[in-house]
Amino acid sequence: MDVYSLFPSAGGEAEKRKFFLEQIEKLLCNIDARKDPELAILDGPIERNYSKLIDESKVPEKGQDLETLHQYLDQFAAGNPYSTKYLMFNADCLPSIPSLLGMLTAALLNSNAIWDISSPAAAEAEVRTIAMMADIIGYNPRLASGYFTYGGQGGIFSGLRIGIEKAAPGSRVNGIPNNLYCFTSKLAHFSLYKAVETGIGTEKVISISTNKDNSMNLNELKERMCEVIENGGKIALVLATAGTTDAFGIDDVRGIKKIIDDLVQTYKLDYVPHLHADGAMGGLYIFFTKYDFDKNPLQFNFRTLQALRKITERISGIKEADSISIDFHKLGQTPYNNSLFMVKDSRDLNLVNLKLDLCPYIGEKGYGDYFTGYTFECSRMASAIAAFANLITFGIEGFQKILGNYVNLTVKLREQLKTKCPLIKIVNHKNYGPISLLRIYNNEVEAVNELKNRAKKEEIIKINKLNEEFYSLLRENRRRMMFGDTKKCALLTAHDTKEQIPINGTKAFIISPYTTIEDIDEITTYLKNTYQQLMATKNQKYITVDSVG
Ligand SMILES: *Cc1c(COP(=O)(O)O)cnc(C)c1O
Numbered sequence: 013m014d015v016y017s018l019f020p021s022a023g024g025e026a027e028k029r030k031f032f033l034e035q036i037e038k039l040l041c042n043i044d045a046r047k048d049p050e051l052a053i054l055d056g057p058i059e060r061n062y063s064k065l066i067d068e069s070k071v072p073e074k075g076q077d078l079e080t081l082h083q084y085l086d087q088f089a090a091g092n093p094y095s096t097k098y099l100m101f102n103a104d105c106l107p108s109i110p111s112l113l114g115m116l117t118a119a120l121l122n123s124n125a126i127w128d129i130s131s132p133a134a135a136e137a138e139v140r141t142i143a144m145m146a147d148i149i150g151y152n153p154r155l156a157s158g159y160f161t162y163g164g165q166g167g168i169f170s171g172l173r174i175g176i177e178k179a180a181p182g183s184r185v186n187g188i189p190n191n192l193y194c195f196t197s198k199l200a201h202f203s204l205y206k207a208v209e210t211g212i213g214t215e216k217v218i219s220i221s222t223n224k225d226n227s228m229n230l231n232e233l234k235e236r237m238c239e240v241i242e243n244g245g246k247i248a249l250v251l252a253t254a255g256t257t258d259a260f261g262i263d264d265v266r267g268i269k270k271i272i273d274d275l276v277q278t279y280k281l282d283y284v285p286h287l288h289a290d291g292a293m294g295g296l297y298i299f300f301t302k303y304d305f306d307k308n309p310l311q312f313n314f315r316t317l318q319a320l321r322k323i324t325e326r327i328s329g330i331k332e333a334d335s336i337s338i339d340f341h342k343l344g345q346t347p348y349n350n351s352l353f354m355v356k357d358s359r360d361l362n363l364v365n366l367k368l369d370l371c372p373y374i375g376e377k378g379y380g381d382y383f384t385g386y387t388f389e390c391s392r393m394a395s396a397i398a399a400f401a402n403l404i405t406f407g408i409e410g411f412q413k414i415l416g417n418y419v420n421l422t423v424k425l426r427e428q429l430k431t432k433c434p435l436i437k438i439v440n441h442k443n444y445g446p447i448s449l450l451r452i453y454n455n456e457v458e459a460v461n462e463l464k465n466r467a468k469k470e471e472i473i474k475i476n477k478l479n480e481e482f483y484s485l486l487r488e489n490r491r492r493m494m495f496g497d498t499k500k501c502a503l504l505t506a507h508d509t510k511e512q513i514p515i516n517g518t519k520a521f522i523i524s525p526y527t528t529i530e531d532i533d534e535i536t537t538y539l540k541n542t543y544q545q546l547m548a549t550k551n552q553k554y555i556t557v558d559s560v561g
Pocket of ligand 1: 253
């Protein structure tokens with residue numbers, strides 16, 4: 013293999029293009045050959061023997077031909093989950109064709125989003141996308157700013173960096189003082205815990221209990237914030253979650269902002285604690301703030317419309333936050349990594365901007381107009397291009413269709429389970445979204461006992477075990493249908509000890525554009541059969557639908 017033959021053309025020659033297209037076609041053919049719309053996983057072995065892989069992997073002395081590479085790539089694809097109608101595992105979406113073209117553009121131009129001199133494409137796409145999203149969110153596009161970063165986790169970290177400088181100016185230079193605290197809910201994503209590791213410390217994260225709808229308890233938040241302030245602490249970050257990872261609970265961001273403003277007044281604080289809305293999971297439902305719920309042009313049925321109204325009412329509050337993050341690689345149908353971070357006031361980015369004399373190689377004054385010295389990354393992926401591609405080709409309506417349909421399917425799934433298999437309960441029945449958390453019970457008495465908060469710690473733990481068995485069984489058969497599972501789908505207060513105990517559940521995350529309302533029947537029957545199978549193996553009498561009434 014001539015190593016010089018392995019590059020795209022320099023002059024746009026048709027011959028080279030044809031060669032490249034043939035390679036792409038081969039790649040697509042190989043992946044397609046492994047697809048089966050009735051299964052959730054591509055054909056081939058799922059398990060990998062990593063020790064064996066380590067032992068047999070060596071850089072070859074001489075380069076291998078592309079055929080060998082295709083064999084490897086095909087082997088990589090084997091056994092991967094794939095977003096058919098039966099993939100309900102997690103927030104892994106099916107990247108759209110436009111978004112793949114966007115990614116490919118970034119790759120073909122080898123775009124580095126750090127500086128417009130290095131990639132005008134990345135800069136243009138980012139500026140345009142940020143402006144579009146500012147408008148959708150309800151930020152002033154002229155005042156707001158933002159960038160794409162390495163994940164929802166990166167978004168939280170970005171918010172925290174700004175918050176630290178607000179609460180303790182000069183921390184970047186002098187180090188972080190030891191009286192900084194962060195607030196978040198007990199159901200927030202673990203990202204914040206990673207973000208505080210290098211400075212603030214996880215001990216300084218105060219996690220607030222959640223309400224029945226899985227949102228943060230604001231009374232407790234206020235109390236704990238007062239406590240910290242009165243004891244001389246400073247608040248670096250209040251992290252609200254707009255769509256928790258498992259239960260899709262949406263915090264009342266408006267309410268949180270009001271508490272912050274009140275406390276600033278009451279205690280005459282000389283800074284305003286930074287409020288970040290983590291919309292990694294749910295943020296894109298912001299598109300429904302543009303939906304005409306009275307005319308209902310997409311003709312959602314009554315229940316779905318009600319659910320969407322509720323989501324929208326809550327999610328629209330994120331515009332009160334000082335910064336927001338939204339993952340396009342979750343519900344936005346783009347490939348990884350594609351995470352938007354936005355600030356309401358672009359001046360906030362100055363708080364974390366590099367001093368230009370620290371980076372003589374790039375972004376020098378007078379050379380280039382767009383240099384993102386305020387990001388945590390140095391070189392940065394031009395993922396804005398992929399997000400932009402979806403925004404342009406889906407439009408507001410396209411996003412509403414796709415995201416509304418996930419809710420529609422969720423509503424249907426819950427209704428069907430209720431009649432078909434009433435001992436599979438929906439843990440997060442108070443919130444809607446694309447996720448249903450399923451928790452099974454041996455019998456109705458046990459279920460009611462727990463749902464009414466009368467279960468003792470020991471009983472909750474026993475039901476946790478039962479659910480572990482349930483999703484183990486689902487896991488074994490995941491090639492057919494793939495569900496997720498979680499050990500903390502919600503917190504339940506034990507009747508005896510009054511502790512909030514994390515509960516196990518199965519996650520049905522409807523996120524494939526290929527799941528239709530007709531498929532819900534098959535899905536719920538499958539769940540019911542799995543439940544019955546488990547009960548049969550446990551040698552317990554299955555309480556039928558009839559006997560429950
Ligand atoms: C997934 C998720 C994150 C982390 O996002 P990554 O893109 O995986 O880094 C943060 N917050 C919430 C609520 C999430 O669901």
